Amino acid sequence: MPQRLPPNPFNGNTLSREHSAYATCLRYEAEATAGSHPVLSGLESIVLARVLGYLIIYAPTELGRANISHDVASCDTTEKLADMAKLYVAAFIRCCKRLMPFLLHASSSLLFLVKSAKGPTSAPSSHPSGPSSDNVTDAFLHTLLEAPQNYQKSKALALHRDNYRCVITGYLDTVTYVNRADVAAEWEDAAASDPYMRVEATHCAHIFPECFNEENEGGHKHSHAASIWAAIARFGQVRGAEELAGPLVHRIENVMTMSSSLHQSFDSLMIWFEATPTLNQYNVRSIKPGILKGVQNPITLPTNHNIPAPDPRYLKLHAACAQIAHLSGAAEYISSVERELEETGVLATDVSVRAVVNVPLCSSEVAEGFLPVEAYAALGRLGARVALFWVLPGPGDGLDGLQGLRAENMAGGRGAFGACDAAGLGGAD
16 A cells, blocks of 8 residues: 655765655655645655655665665756656556556656557466476577577576476466476375465566567667666666667566466566575565465575576566555556556546647657657547647658647547548547
8 A cells, every 4th residue: 555755764964865865755745745836736746756755765775775866866846856756657667567558658747648559468378398308408408598588488498497386386387287297296296295286377477577678679769768777777776778678588587487376466566576685585575465375485486407596686676666666656546547447448637648749750750758649649549638739740750731739538539639630640530
């Protein structure tokens, strides 16, 4: 459940920068709660204020905490503080596949909510566990480790490393149980004396999901994705643009074998891994105790055949994102919008989209901080309300002669960009 920021936990004498930055966050939260500033009205501003405060508290490294504190201190207006918080919320959403349909796009004091074409977390893939022998050969492992990674190869490696079991529950992977007689026989012998052992479908769970790289596909500008990676690097010292770019997102250090239900909870930032002093040993935590009923902490992430365990830095950053998202109310706020869209197909007026685009746009590239034209058309098809939508055409973009477009009350999920039809941007009214 969302919680108010606690009193300043930083000593003003020994941690003056952190103390001062956190005090700024407390003032921001108080002003947002009181609605004493025109930029700070409504739930969204309270959430953003808390995001900044919890970023300082839950930074996974001391350097990350110092960086966030410096950035907060550098914001000389409330608008800049809000924009900074939005960028980090966008990073949390990209860590969460369930929340990914809502891309929180930071621009000059504007909040954009865009429903993507992505569906829910994918179902288990066909089984890639490799040769049905007593052991996967060294040659097979070498091939998987050295070849460019993809989902199938990562799943095969993770299954082998994780002993074909969910790393949290220890439940055996269903397809392995069916296809591997040797593994099944070993499991059945153990299950004879342990009634709690189970067989369950598993997924290859990514700590940082593939959607981090989707914005780069097709050769489009990726300035916003780069901004998010830069924010993550400052906060958690994970250089994702280098470590997880393209197929590297499937690197074995970024994946784990996980039961289907827990995978969904992990993707939704409902569970996270809290490190213990022992290497590769964690306590699994959750926002609700029932999600982890029966899980016995601590758990030890396995290593096998010199296959690396999940990177502790990735898990620590994921844990920070999960706690900040829920304590600040960001996860709950975005989920409420998700539920509303699922139920009605229309965004309510209190989360309406109001956008002014004041730079030239063309069909292939967008200026940093703004959405492509197609995104606004998509908003219309979702039933969003756009109070004012301006396009200043760029040369050769097919929008010559269009100086301004206005669209309001896009109800019923229809393509309401009627004025855009000549440019091919919207559906029929």
